[in-house]
Amino acid sequence: MLFNSIDFLLFFSLIWLIFRKLPSQKSKSYLLLGASLFFYGYWKAEYLLLLLATSFIDFELAKKIGGSDSPLRRKIWLVVSLISNISNLIFFKYGLFLAKNLSQFHAIDSIPDWIQVVLPLGISFYTFQAMGYVIDVFRKRIPAQTNFSEFLLFITFFPQLVAGPIERATHLIGQLKNFSTPTTEKLVTATGLICLGFWKKLFIADRLGVFVDGTFNNASEASGIQCVVGTIFFGFQIYCDFSGYSDMARGLARFFGIQLMLNFNKPYLALNLTDFWRRWHISLSGWFRDYLYYPLGGAKNGIATGYRNILIVFIISGIWHGANWTFALWGLWHGLGLVVERILGFSKNPGSLYRFITLFWVFIGWIFFRANSLADASLIVQNILELKPGPWSDFNLYGSDWELLMAVLGILSLALYEIFQTRITRKLLVLNPEKQAGLIAIAFLILIWVGKFKGQDFIYFQF
């Protein structure tokens, strides 16, 4: 169920109206759990069983870790949980990819049918959230949960179930046990966040997507200039698509009195790559930092080991996004960028010009991220380097010049909003809630005219 669908509008309105009328915390909790399971099952009911089963395993193993004083036993249960989660990910997300690669090297004769399964929606997000919880219990940061339904709500809370933010148990579980009733003022702010998310998704991301597909799906024919523009468009498409989803998720959660973490903080205004990764997909970057980079030793065991660890983390982070070598290369590209940045000393004192170098690095990285294959990625890079002449192949095939104009306007409006965000927010917040509500209503009315209503999936759903 997409946030930008009529199905979701009806579903959410109904749940929220019932939620407001329920008297006790317990009943609210059960309602949200039921709603979250329905939300997931609406996509594919059979995969609900997988979600329930993996959650139950993590719940039980965390209880065993929490209930044991023996360090060895605690470690064994942690390893069992990690193996269970990672093998689940490997089977559903990387099984086919591994089999294809093995078959290419003739290690296996053919790709077995049983491995060709549909990727469960949001599997990487909810698996990482569950793994984070088990590790936190192991590290004694939080006690193991004793009530399965409360734990299950933490894993499945529908605003963030399929595309994050990947929440920490320390931040979310407490809130889910003690719902606060949002004031009208807070509801207005929450609606503003949802409106912002819709604007990013429907006005900018989905519109840019038409042009991006026209370029990356025709890599061999696209001209050099088209490849440059297509890459820039993709950089803004993926940002608006994903941060738009996160804004909507945060706004929706606030209707239930839940504060989800900030997932994007104006990443394209970053000072350097290190800063970029503090601002981009913050919940995933933080996850990798706390649960992989630090356990590997971080930068504590010497400079070279630190660089090695950065590369490992970023290659794995790339592969987390999808079963394709293009993602691994994208991760490696960013890992290398961070290492070079540290060697050159730009991670601490970057000049203002370095912002542009950072942006350049990030946007080149998007070529690997978006290309359908490594061969396509190299074609796009080649077309750009050679400034290959030619027509704008399929760039504007089903769009019109109006659409192109609106796409450019969308990017400009985003840039202006992010540059002046502090000033704009300050001015909006001093307004009365009713005036804020009025402005939001006007923004929605305009968005209905100018949005792109294609019912396109969010890009990060596939991860």
Next chain:
Amino acid sequence: MKRKLDSKILNWFLAFGIIHFGCHFFHQYYLMKDTQQNQKETLFRNLHSEKRIWFMGDSHPMLAINPGFIPDSYNWATRSENFLLTYFKIKFLLNQGFKPKHIYLGAELHSFSAQGKALILNHELDDGWWASKISPFEFKGNESQIPFLRWWLTANFASHAGQFYHLKFLFPKPEMGFSDKGFFSDSTVWNPEKDSFGLLTKKFKSHFGKYDLVDPVQLEFLNKIVDLTQKEGIKLSLIKYPVSKPYLHLAYTKTKSNQIDSIYQGFSGKIEVLDYRTYFLNSPEFFSDPDHLNNAGAKIFSLMLKKQGN
């Protein structure tokens, strides 16, 4: 205090609803009043509701059939129309009490391309015109995955969604140029040797470039049209309209044209399939572009159809 605030916000909700539906009706009944679909329906209702031979399909029949030369006929075809839209158009017209004895439906090589589906999902062109006229229960039980209900809801309650560029219709625009029987006359003569605008490549790409050639949704709706016309006792003929030699060469060498033609051939047991694709193969002067007939070509083609008794 809280109640006062709540009621003020409720007022905004009401204002939002009023302005929203104001925009919807403004779009549907003012901005869209001159669409191809609307013009053709108005012409038909006012002047030709007794006509029993209907030509339907996309821009190929729209430009190739001049009903002035074929008695008792009306040209219903509109630009970029596809089997899905045609099905709902026929449904709507039958529900309104109009019934033809014979429908000629365009059957092009690109008719199964998912281009049509993409256009519907974009909710662009004139799609909303027919979607808004069909009962949502018509969408029940469709095998395809198209979110028909969303389409119907948008068409009926937010027809202006994503249609900002229709605001250009606020300003006067040239007439569509339909004859009173729905024929669109184009006197341009295309010269394949001086195709300076690259029309051939453009056309070919727009028809075959992006999507799978055989979209199951289009095939499903062609089957539905066949079933519907048989149930209603209406004769249905599929027509492959003439295209130019360079276009046909590209289509035959670069697409799965055999697969498409075998699908059409599969219908020949049930309905008539007429193949005029090569009719003007060596006469580029009868084309306004690589795959559309011009005025002169349409006249000859329409007279030929009449002569053949089809």
